Amino acid sequence: xxxxxxxxxxxxxxxxxxxxxxxxxxxxxxxxxxxxxxxxxxxxxxxxxxxxxxxxxxxxxxxxxxxxxxxxxxxxxxxxxxxxxxxxxxxxxxxxxxxxxxxxxxxxxxxxxxxxxxxxxxxxxxxxxxxxxxxxxxxxxxxxxxxxxxxxxxxxxxxxxxxxxxxxxxxxxxxxxxxxxxxxxxxxxxxxxxxxxxxxxxxxxxxxxxxxxxxxxxxxxxxxxxxxxxxxxxxxxxxxxxxxxxxxxxxxxxxxxxxxxxxxxxxxxxxxxxxxxxxxxxxxxxxxxxxxxxxx
Amino acid sequence: xxxxxxxxxxxxxxxxxxxxxxxxxxxxxxxxxxxxxxxxxxxxxxxxxxxxxxxxxxxxxxxxxxxxxxxxxxxxxxxxxxxxxxxxxxxxxxxxxxxxxxxxxxxxxxxxxxxxxxxxxxxxxxxxxxxxxxxxxxxxxxxxxxxxxxxxxxxxxxxxxxxxxxxxxxxxxxxxxxxxxxxxxxxxxxxxxxxxxxxxxxxxxxxxxxxxxxxxxxxxxxxxxxxxxxxxxxxxxxxxxxxxxxxxxxxxxxxxxxxxxxxxxxxxxxxxxxxxxxxxxxxxxxxxxxxx
Numbered sequence: 001x002x003x004x005x006x007x008x009x010x011x012x013x014x015x016x017x018x019x020x021x022x023x024x025x026x027x028x029x030x031x032x033x034x035x036x037x038x039x040x041x042x043x044x045x046x047x048x049x050x051x052x053x054x055x056x057x058x059x060x061x062x063x064x065x066x067x068x069x070x071x072x073x074x075x076x077x078x079x080x081x082x083x084x085x086x087x088x089x090x091x092x093x094x095x096x097x098x099x100x101x102x103x104x105x106x107x108x109x110x111x112x113x114x115x116x117x118x119x120x121x122x123x124x125x126x127x128x129x130x131x132x133x134x135x136x137x138x139x140x141x142x143x144x145x146x147x148x149x150x151x152x153x154x155x156x157x158x159x160x161x162x163x164x165x166x167x168x169x170x171x172x173x174x175x176x177x178x179x180x181x182x183x184x185x186x187x188x189x190x191x192x193x194x195x196x197x198x199x200x201x202x203x204x205x206x207x208x209x210x211x212x213x214x215x216x217x218x219x220x221x222x223x224x225x226x227x228x229x230x231x232x233x234x235x236x237x238x239x240x241x242x243x244x245x246x247x248x249x250x251x252x253x254x255x256x257x258x259x260x261x262x263x264x265x266x267x268x269x270x271x272x273x274x275x276x277x278x279x280x281x282x283x284x285x286x287x288x289x290x291x292x293x294x295x296x
Numbered sequence: 297x298x299x300x301x302x303x304x305x306x307x308x309x310x311x312x313x314x315x316x317x318x319x320x321x322x323x324x325x326x327x328x329x330x331x332x333x334x335x336x337x338x339x340x341x342x343x344x345x346x347x348x349x350x351x352x353x354x355x356x357x358x359x360x361x362x363x364x365x366x367x368x369x370x371x372x373x374x375x376x377x378x379x380x381x382x383x384x385x386x387x388x389x390x391x392x393x394x395x396x397x398x399x400x401x402x403x404x405x406x407x408x409x410x411x412x413x414x415x416x417x418x419x420x421x422x423x424x425x426x427x428x429x430x431x432x433x434x435x436x437x438x439x440x441x442x443x444x445x446x447x448x449x450x451x452x453x454x455x456x457x458x459x460x461x462x463x464x465x466x467x468x469x470x471x472x473x474x475x476x477x478x479x480x481x482x483x484x485x486x487x488x489x490x491x492x493x494x495x496x497x498x499x500x501x502x503x504x505x506x507x508x509x510x511x512x513x514x515x516x517x518x519x520x521x522x523x524x525x526x527x528x529x530x531x532x533x534x535x536x537x538x539x540x541x542x543x544x545x546x547x548x549x550x551x552x553x554x555x556x557x558x559x560x561x562x563x564x565x566x567x568x569x570x571x572x573x574x575x576x577x578x579x580x581x582x583x584x585x586x587x588x
Contacts, residue, residue, distance in 0.1 A: 145321075232545075
């Protein structure tokens with residue numbers, strides 16, 4: 001109303017009307033957008049429900065049910081859960097394991113891929129097939145001997161065993177991916193390094209690794225997140241409370257009778273948060289990298 | 297130009313892989329021919345574990361369950377993801393903006409980054425028979441009759457897990473397919489527009505045709521991850537109720553660590569591994585073909 005009453009606006013209006021009319025003339029557009037938004041809501045609704053119930057007091061929850069917004073923010077559920085499972089310790093365990101695996105895994109992948117992609121050692125195709133299959137093997141087929149061997153060398157219930165195992169498993173994928181990248185490595189750079197009299201080690205660390213840094217970054221991100229989210233082997237290996245990682249600690253508490261509805265919700269929320277932080281921090285790398293290596 | 301003397305760089309990787317992968321693999325295959333409780337004497341029994349396996353109705357039902365999970369984790373997300381990726385790429389990005397398209401993509405991808413244990417907590421909570429949100433919602437909209445112990449009744453447990461796995465998996469095909477569509481020459485779509493092709497025709501003739509490589513990769517990798525599924529079963533149902541959601545990997549885990557039937561567990565894992573390795577070779581062949 002006020003808009004039409006303002007004379008200075010009138011010259012602009014026909015144009016604005018025209019474009020909105022054109023858009024309105026295409027109802028399909030909004031049906032599709034509404035459909036997608038509804039689907040998106042369904043996808044993120046479970047996470048939203050967990051988030052709103054994590055900050056409700058049990059009384060608030062009993063009164064309003066799971067779908068009402070919290071009457072006031074209540075952090076005790078989260079704090080109680082954090083203290084009860086010593087969540088800081090679990091976060092630290094997960095972080096140390098994932099970080100070490102990511103560093104060592106990238107290192108091992110680089111060494112393998114240097115030999116296979118640039119060195120083109122004999123039988124390289126078979127090595128590649130081997131590493132690919134190694135990465136795809138179900139962990140069930142490795143778990144018992146690993147468990148048995150780890151007990152023999154007193155590495156059962158130790159983060160070291162988890163680091164060693166996942167370094168190898170992740171590097172198997174990394175080797176596969178990085179070899180296909182190194183196959184197309186510019187030969188001029190290698191030749192130039194040769195001419196400068198750089199040995200193979202120097203060429204690797206001062207030419208090949210720096211040039212492929214973006215790919216190594218993607219691998220690092222993958223290895224970190226994958227190791228963080230691993231469940232099966234850590235579940236088998238890390239039995240004592242002090243050694244558990246975040247997923248194991250949360251997984252074994254499922255169905256614990258001491259966990260009420262809001263505390264379970266709180267445990268879900270503090271499990272989601274690190275993943276969300278990685279997602280936001282690494283989002284660009286992830287969307288770039290998730291497709292890397294899958295299809296050349 | 298052939299370069300020489302690079303073999304030395306493979307030594308740490310190969311040694312580590314021998315220790316962590318080859319030796320355990322061989323040990324498990326060997327153990328599958330023995331009777332062993334994990335501590336005592338290991339006795340060679342030939343193919344007995346395997347004949348027992350093929351007569352075990354639990355083993356067959358675990359493979360039946362895994363087929364349904366392949367449907368939920370590979371087939372449905374791949375097909376649905378294909379349509380959604382095409383809508384986002386060829387409709388939303390053009391009629392609205394790229395930002396809308398990538399917003400949707402990130403949103404749909406979100407369940408993929410959440411650790412499986414947390415997925416278990418989230419859905420276990422929502423489907424909980426007493427305080428779960430889903431039953432409350434159903435009651436609130438007058439469909440209280442449908443309220444259910446979703447994960448706790450044999451009739452609905454597997455379908456509930458399937459629904460959850462579609463939710464988990466959907467983002468992966470969308471991201472893969474949207475990335476694949478970046479390769480498509482926009483002129484193709486424009487030419488199709490000029491020829492008066494409908495959106496559906498463009499989808500079938502251009503989109504689907506051009507991202508065949510991604511399609512097969514996504515289908516095979518998701519199928520393999522469905523065959524390997526363990527975490528979601530462990531945290532959601534523990535294989536129950538009354539084995540309604542038992543899968544081979546969980547079945548193997550029970551035999552290893554709960555029943556101390558290590559030989560039998562090894563036989564289950566070996567069969568599963570053979571299946572996955574066969575699929576991996578299909579994957580390799582598809583991939584080499586798509587490169588050519």
